[in-house]
Amino acid sequence: MRKKGRGMATIMFGFGYGEGFPDHSIAEIEITTDQKIKLRTAGADVGQGFLTTMVQIAAEVLKIDSSYIEIVGQDTHQAKNSGSTSATRQTFFSGNAVREAAEEVMGMIYHHGSIYFNSNYPELTVKDGEIYACDNKNGKISYWELAEIVKQKGDNLQAEASFFPETYAPDEKSGQSEKNYVAYTFMTQVIDIEVDIDTGIIEVMNVYTALDVGKAINPQNVHGQIEGGTVQGLGMALMEEQVMEKGITINPDMTNYLVPSIQDIPEFESTLIENEDSDGPFGAKGIGEPTLIAACPAVANAVYDAIGIRITSLPITPEIILNSLEENNN
């Protein structure tokens, strides 16, 4: 027999290193004469879509199709430090550095463009990689032509920016400081489960998520991160367990150390809350780690809803469920 349960959990997560750590990212952007925009960042994409996000930010600021943007680096031999891909920080930190570098370059485009058209700044329009003089219908020059002209003058359409926000170490007694972290991400999840009381096995049916993302720079990636992060959290809730015997791990392999298979993945329905309320690029917040955190408490609450028993250890294995049911009956 199966018993249904529904549980909810809300989390908050301060991201970036914070607490006074000198956390920062540097990025560089250059418009070349051969129709490319080089974006130099040492940030590592470990599958989360970091590069896509950086390209989108640069393209948005520079008002050009993202296909012109070429990433250089992912390596501190070729680009300056972008910090680690950890602590849910890259979109916020490197994203801000890329945005600032792109804004610097945009300023140079307006500066050199104004000189080229011999006009004043507000009388220019920039669109799709081209600069138009508003008072001259035929007045048009591409980024690449402008880059060539600037090169002749011994300069480059190139800029570097560093994003280096200040945070403060918390007070030892109160745990508080003026700013522990650069921003906080919030998420609420409701998880529906069914507990098979014959076998103790829990099946996760549905996951409903509301994620405060600030601004979803790539909504599909955000949905992907919600699903991937949550499934990892469900593994922690229900399966992942290091088993030791006399100090030796007896399940050091993926046959016996279990994570969810594709068949174990529930249905997802997610809502993105975009209040643009952080100092991140376009108001974006980090969402990498936060998407993992609510699964365990939400599942534990759902178990309580289903069978009326509070489980206080992880993972919630079939054995634990059956033993708890037995204890409860006695």
Next chain:
Amino acid sequence: MKKQSKGVKDRPRISGKDFNQYKYFRPKSKKELIRIINGFQEDLTIIAGGTDLLVANYQKLYEIKNWLDLNLLDELKNIKMFDDKVEIGSMVTHQRLSKLDQIKELFPVLHQAAADVGSPQIRSRGTIGGNIVTSSPAGDLLPPLLIYDAKLKIISGEGSRVVDANEFFTGPKKNILKKGEILEKIIIPLKEDIYKGAWIKVGKRKALIISSISLALNLSMDRSNLIKKARICIGSAAPVPLRIKTAEQAILKEELTKINIEEVAQIVSEKISPIDDIRGTAKYRRQVALNITRKALSEVMNQ
């Protein structure tokens, strides 16, 4: 040039030349197979689908010296239908068993168990013969074969013999096969009875999982709707796939709706001899054996 990663130089160097002194046999016919078995005196490692063998020998495959590969033996890949029996070649994959309508119709429990094995990749490689010969107590096809009274035809240089599947397994990963013997086919008798069956696999996730415990049930009814023959077999809860004969006896000649489910479930739970391992404790398995026996019997009552 690709850079060598750290530590590579410490690994044993292996090249094709190292294996010149060893043999890799790949017979194309039963005749050729027998000739190889008769003519070759050293130890042979037999490979069918490789889903157990390659995992068990991960990173030390080179330790296996002489190979006998059954994959080109088309004669072992046949499924033959007769009036009174079905013959399944030992090289038939789980995938075929799980896709064939005839298997689904005649042996629904075997069909379902084959579909529950591993993943599409494993089902496509792994064979029914490999599942039997590996003889893991957790082999998912074994309880279904036992409840259908399957017989196994074994061939060797000296001839052949047919044994009951129920007599084949002697312990965890142990069976009665002798050196030079090959499992050729599985023979499942067909009766005109009405069958009612159930298959329950309990594992910690929905796919790619070794069973914590499994149950196969088959009841055949006579014309007056009394239980004529009962088979209950539990996997992963004893050194071998275990038929619970006391429980089978207890419901014989009973009317299906009047079975004492509690009594049968208690017998099953008591007769198994589970151990504590990574897939479950002995206590858990006894409890679940009780629960899934109840569940399986209720299921067949409603069929």
